Amino acid sequence: MPEKPPREIKYLATLPVNILLNAVLIIPFAIMIYLAFLKWSPAMGMNWWEAPIIGLTNFARALGDARFIAALSRTALYTVSVVAIEFFLGLALAYIMLGDFVGKKAAIAITIYPLMLPPVVVATIFYLMFQSYGPVNNLFLKAIMGEEALRIYWFLKPDTAFITLLIADIWQWTPFMFLIMYSALSAVPKRLVEAAEVLGASSFTIFWRVRLPLIKPLIIVALVLRGLEAFKMFDYAFIMTGGGPGTTTETVSMYIYRTAILYTDISYAAAMSLIILAMIIIVVRAFIWYFFERGR
Amino acid sequence: MKIAKVRVVNVTKRFGDLVAVNNVSFEVYEGEIFTLLGPSGCGKTTTLRIISGLEKPDSGKIYIGDNDVTALPPQLRNVCLVFQEYAVFPHMSVYDNIAFGLKVKRVPKEELSKKVRELAEVLELTDRLNTKAGKLGISEQQRIALARCMAVEPEVLLLDEPLTFADAKVREKMRRELKKIQRELGVTMIYVTHDQLEAMMLSDRIAVMNKGRLLQVGSPIEVYDNPQNLFVARFIGSPTINTIEGVLVRERERLLIKRNEVVVDVSEFMSSYHNVESLLGREIVIGIRPEDVYLDISGPIEGVVEVIEVSGERLAIHVRVSKELVLKALVPIYEVVTEREKVRLSFNLEKVHIFDKATEEKVSSVSKVKY
Amino acid sequence: MKSHGTKILLSALKYIAIGIFVLWVLIPVAWVVSLAFKPYAEWRVSYFVPKNFTWNNFIVLFKSEAFVGIMGATAIVEPVTKPLINSLAVTSLSTIIAVMIGFFTAYGASRYNTPGPFGLFFTLLTRMLPPATFVTPIMVYYSNLRLLDTHFGLIILYSAVTVTYGIWILKGFIDAIPIEWEEAAMLEGATPIKTLFKVVLPIARPGLVVAGLFIFLLTWTELLFALVLTNVYAVTLPVHISKYVGAVGQLYGPQAALALIGSIIPIAIGYAIQKHLVTGFTFGMVRG
Numbered sequence: 001m002p003e004k005p006p007r008e009i010k011y012l013a014t015l016p017v018n019i020l021l022n023a024v025l026i027i028p029f030a031i032m033i034y035l036a037f038l039k040w041s042p043a044m045g046m047n048w049w050e051a052p053i054i055g056l057t058n059f060a061r062a063l064g065d066a067r068f069i070a071a072l073s074r075t076a077l078y079t080v081s082v083v084a085i086e087f088f089l090g091l092a093l094a095y096i097m098l099g100d101f102v103g104k105k106a107a108i109a110i111t112i113y114p115l116m117l118p119p120v121v122v123a124t125i126f127y128l129m130f131q132s133y134g135p136v137n138n139l140f141l142k143a144i145m146g147e148e149a150l151r152i153y154w155f156l157k158p159d160t161a162f163i164t165l166l167i168a169d170i171w172q173w174t175p176f177m178f179l180i181m182y183s184a185l186s187a188v189p190k191r192l193v194e195a196a197e198v199l200g201a202s203s204f205t206i207f208w209r210v211r212l213p214l215i216k217p218l219i220i221v222a223l224v225l226r227g228l229e230a231f232k233m234f235d236y237a238f239i240m241t242g243g244g245p246g247t248t249t250e251t252v253s254m255y256i257y258r259t260a261i262l263y264t265d266i267s268y269a270a271a272m273s274l275i276i277l278a279m280i281i282i283v284v285r286a287f288i289w290y291f292f293e294r295g296r
Numbered sequence: 297m298k299i300a301k302v303r304v305v306n307v308t309k310r311f312g313d314l315v316a317v318n319n320v321s322f323e324v325y326e327g328e329i330f331t332l333l334g335p336s337g338c339g340k341t342t343t344l345r346i347i348s349g350l351e352k353p354d355s356g357k358i359y360i361g362d363n364d365v366t367a368l369p370p371q372l373r374n375v376c377l378v379f380q381e382y383a384v385f386p387h388m389s390v391y392d393n394i395a396f397g398l399k400v401k402r403v404p405k406e407e408l409s410k411k412v413r414e415l416a417e418v419l420e421l422t423d424r425l426n427t428k429a430g431k432l433g434i435s436e437q438q439r440i441a442l443a444r445c446m447a448v449e450p451e452v453l454l455l456d457e458p459l460t461f462a463d464a465k466v467r468e469k470m471r472r473e474l475k476k477i478q479r480e481l482g483v484t485m486i487y488v489t490h491d492q493l494e495a496m497m498l499s500d501r502i503a504v505m506n507k508g509r510l511l512q513v514g515s516p517i518e519v520y521d522n523p524q525n526l527f528v529a530r531f532i533g534s535p536t537i538n539t540i541e542g543v544l545v546r547e548r549e550r551l552l553i554k555r556n557e558v559v560v561d562v563s564e565f566m567s568s569y570h571n572v573e574s575l576l577g578r579e580i581v582i583g584i585r586p587e588d589v590y591l592d593i594s595g596p597i598e599g600v601v602e603v604i605e606v607s608g609e610r611l612a613i614h615v616r617v618s619k620e621l622v623l624k625a626l627v628p629i630y631e632v633v634t635e636r637e638k639v640r641l642s643f644n645l646e647k648v649h650i651f652d653k654a655t656e657e658k659v660s661s662v663s664k665v666k667y
Numbered sequence: 668m669k670s671h672g673t674k675i676l677l678s679a680l681k682y683i684a685i686g687i688f689v690l691w692v693l694i695p696v697a698w699v700v701s702l703a704f705k706p707y708a709e710w711r712v713s714y715f716v717p718k719n720f721t722w723n724n725f726i727v728l729f730k731s732e733a734f735v736g737i738m739g740a741t742a743i744v745e746p747v748t749k750p751l752i753n754s755l756a757v758t759s760l761s762t763i764i765a766v767m768i769g770f771f772t773a774y775g776a777s778r779y780n781t782p783g784p785f786g787l788f789f790t791l792l793t794r795m796l797p798p799a800t801f802v803t804p805i806m807v808y809y810s811n812l813r814l815l816d817t818h819f820g821l822i823i824l825y826s827a828v829t830v831t832y833g834i835w836i837l838k839g840f841i842d843a844i845p846i847e848w849e850e851a852a853m854l855e856g857a858t859p860i861k862t863l864f865k866v867v868l869p870i871a872r873p874g875l876v877v878a879g880l881f882i883f884l885l886t887w888t889e890l891l892f893a894l895v896l897t898n899v900y901a902v903t904l905p906v907h908i909s910k911y912v913g914a915v916g917q918l919y920g921p922q923a924a925l926a927l928i929g930s931i932i933p934i935a936i937g938y939a940i941q942k943h944l945v946t947g948f949t950f951g952m953v954r955g
Contacts, residue, residue: 003779004779005775005778005779005781005859006858006859008858008859008860009774009775009778009779009859009860009863010775010779010781012771012774012775012860012863013771013772013774013775013776013779013781014772014775014781016767016768016771016772017768017769017771017772017790017830017834020764020768020823020826020827020830021790021793021827021830023823023827024805024823024824024826024827025793025801025827025828027808028801028804028805028807028808029801029804031804031807031808032801032803032804035803035804035807042810047811048807092684093684093688096681096684096685097685101681101682107685107689109938109941110689110692110693111688111689111692112937112941112944113692113934113937113938114692115937115944115948116884116933116934116936116937116938116944117888117930117933117934118887118888118890118905118908118929118930118933119888119890120888120890120905120908120909120929121888121908121926121929121930121933124699124908124911124912124922124923124925124926125695125696125698125699125926126695127912127922128698128699128702128919128922128923128926129695129698131917131919133710133711133712133713134698135694135698135713135715138711138712138713139713142713171691171692171695175692176948179944179945180945180949183945189383191379191381191383192383192385194350194370194377194379194383195377195379195383195384195385195441195444196385196396197349197350197369197370197371198348198349198350198370198371198375198376198377198445199376199396199397199400199444199445199448200370200371200397200400200401200448201371201396201400202371202400205400209396210385213387213388214386214387221949222949225948225949228795231797232797232798232799234798234799234890234891235890235891238890238894238909239908239909239912240912242912252797252799253797253798253799253800253891254799256799256800256802256803257799257802257891257894257895260802260803260806260895261802261806261895266803266806266807269803270803270804273799273800273801273803273804274800276797276800277796277800280795280796280797281792284792284795
């Protein structure tokens with residue numbers, strides 16, 4: 001194939017995608033940068049391009065906004081928790097499922113289906129599960145605690161509400177980590193496993209010293225991707241707890257959403273968005289540097 | 297009194313409809329180099345893997361030492377396997393590769409370090425100890441795989457065509473090294489290869505296999521001089537053995553081999569065979585190795601020289617006896633022969649092998665060499 | 668090593684662990700399924716199998732009715748027909764667009780490295796950033812362009828957001844097609860465009876199907892943008908589902924039924940492309 005693409009191909013391969021992304025995403029992005037430096041809300045009755053520029057005030061406000069900081073740290077805590085738990089559970093599950101056994105295909109098919117569900121639906125499912133008369137109280141906890149269980153209102157206390165969110169996420173996304181680990185672990189060449197076997201290694205040793213080290217890069221990819229997704233979480237909080245009680249389970253995405261839609265404080269929302277974007281870009285860049293450029 | 301270190305007893309293994317190993321039995325003595333030799337797909341690698349425990353036989357037993365290990369996984373048998381592709385752990389250093397088996401056995405650090413370094417020394421890997429094994433070339437990987445196995449001091453060392461991937465020069469060197477190390481350590485070695493020359497040079501005893509069956513077991517000289525089977529006769533020996541095929545008939549006091557239009561007078565060759573009568577009318581194959589074919593002015597077989605090649609210190613002469621039959625003779629290099637010359641050939645009567653064409657089994661031989 | 672007894676114990680533990688996980692995965696859905704078929708009186712019970720099996724919850728979803736919720740509060744919920752149709756239409760169209768544009772871009776990237784290394788990375792970026800950080804300007808932008816609450820607006824937004832998945836998935840498929848076929852076609856006089864459509868496209872069809880199904884799955888389930896950008900006309904199914912919380916009188920039955928309806932298509936797709944799920948979710952970095 002020639003080095004340079006023929007003209008028609010070049011246009012076909014770059015124009016549509018550029019037009020699409022520019023028109024729909026990049027222009028609004030540029031607008032957002034401008035918006036962040038304004039003092040503007042639709043309620044003010046003027047168009048945004050007529051609004052006064054107030055420099056870095058919004059940013060300063062964000063950094064001093066207790067609710068913003070709280071949402072940020074809470075989301076960070078949420079992210080680290082779910083990613084860690086999903087990783088270990090997924091890895092353990094992948095290890096267990098490695099060998100052949102009766103019903104393996106069926107087991108795998110069943111364990112991965114939570115991935116396919118819409119997060120809204122998963123949120124709905126657990127909203128129903130954690131109702132005071134839902135099965136978590138009415139069936140399981142009742143067996144342990146008796147009638148007391150019916151008086152646990154999961155969504156009314158900050159700690160328990162947070163836990164419900166964790167559980168929803170873990171329920172839906174552990175299969176994701178499982179699938180990645182499982183395919184990676186299975187892809188380790190059979191010969192290496194056999195070589196370890198004839199040297200006397202138990203199946204655990206083989207897992208720990210041969211398989212796991214060989215899939216390290218994939219693990220990192222999985223962790224980063226899952227981490228980014230978890231940080232974005234909106235659906236579970238919106239449906240199950242509404243950010244509540246109060247604002248105690250509000251994620252960063254929810255807060256920005258509310259600021260923009262509910263409070264119509266557009267320019268402030270824009271500023272917060274930019275701060276979050278900057279943070280994420282820095283983190284991603286750091287990972288790419290670590291992962292790709294430090295000698296793969 | 298030779299001790300049998302490994303006993304394979306009536307082992308059969310099927311993969312689907314294919315019988316990969318068909319009722320194979322043999323013994324390997326302590327301290328010997330025993331080679332499974334045969335073409336691709338003959339079952340030698342499968343047999344090796346069954347001995348190692350990586351495959352389970354459908355029937356039969358494996359004994360290592362006095363123990364019936366048939367049901368045991370590889371970890372519990374005291375064997376180690378060097379794979380054809382070496383299978384070194386690419387992410388570990390050479391040191392860690394060699395130390396792997398020892399770490400599994402929880403050998404204390406000092407002893408482990410000492411052992412690893414000794415082996416590295418023997419196999420010339422000392423200056424590579426800290427390199428990641430995946431980054432090294434084939435010959436290093438080969439040695440790493442070997443050292444890795446030797447570290448655990450197995451009762452039996454199994455090697456699956458370990459020299460296939462090496463180039464010719466390295467092969468020879470490695471082969472000699474291998475034999476030297478084996479003699480020094482006295483470890484029982486079972487070797488698998490498809491290269492008959494390699495098997496002949498390396499082994500104490502060879503087991504020739506084809507299509508899942510074990511055809512003959514013997515020392516290199518035995519399988520060479522006294523092949524029990526047409527396949528063995530053909531597979532071993534370079535250049536390949538000459539064969540004359542046809543039905544044995546008696547006409548006018550002469551014994552003839554007839555095939556299509558070809559008639560070869562074999563009266564002299566069959567002279568020492570005492571049971572000629574039983575062979576009359578049967579299709580037989582007479583085998584005679586090129587080095588046992590002579591140029592003889594008074595020889596019974598006549599032909600025309602087609603090709604003359606220099607082969608080592610000898611001349612390989614291809615003589616066309618008939619439209620379908622060419623006999624190769626390996627003669628001293630000073631023989632004066634020219635192409636298209638008419639010559640006569642005779643055989644060393646003590647080295648004539650007779651096989652029944654249908655069963656491919658040896659009917660008799662007149663070799664007088666004692667074993 | 669281990670004795671025979673230990674081996675059996677470990678084996679049993681293995682099956683138990685798998686069993687527990689299977690239960691953990693099935694129970695929540697089992698509960699929702701049971702709720703969907705329970706009449707109002709049984710919404711608060713602790714047993715799973717409804718004593719009075721009913722389709723009412725489903726029927727109710729499609730009607731515009733006033734409900735009597737708990738404590739006598741009434742709630743009016745629109746029928747789910749429109750959101751359902753909207754979702755189908757919007758998702759299908761945006762998927763087709765994303766796949767086609769993704770295909771062309773992937774072809775250029777695979778054969779000619781068109782956007783260059785930075786360009787490709789940039790497309791990844793669009794997926795790594797939280798949607799919530801984009802809603803603000805997009806809302807303003809759409810408002811100015813009068814695109815709020817329109818099908819068109821939603822379609823192009825979804826295409827833009829998912830096209831990057833299309834590019835990465837399809838690039839993987841196209842990379843696997845031997846270049847020789849295209850070269851042969853061009854040697855026989857076909858123009859590059861013709862080659863693209865007549866040679867590459869047919870072979871890449873399985874990839875297009877996988878990418879399409881995967882993107883459909885993602886788009887069908889999207890909530891945030893739909894929430895912000897739609898109101899009455901272009902409301903999608905996820906938005907509709909989100910209305911059943913809190914204030915709307917705790918209509919557990921219909922809520923469960925709705926959840927089931929919203930799950931059918933994703934699950935069907937999910938199992939159809941089971942093998943490719945991992946590849947899709949990780950932008951082709953991990954082979955499924």
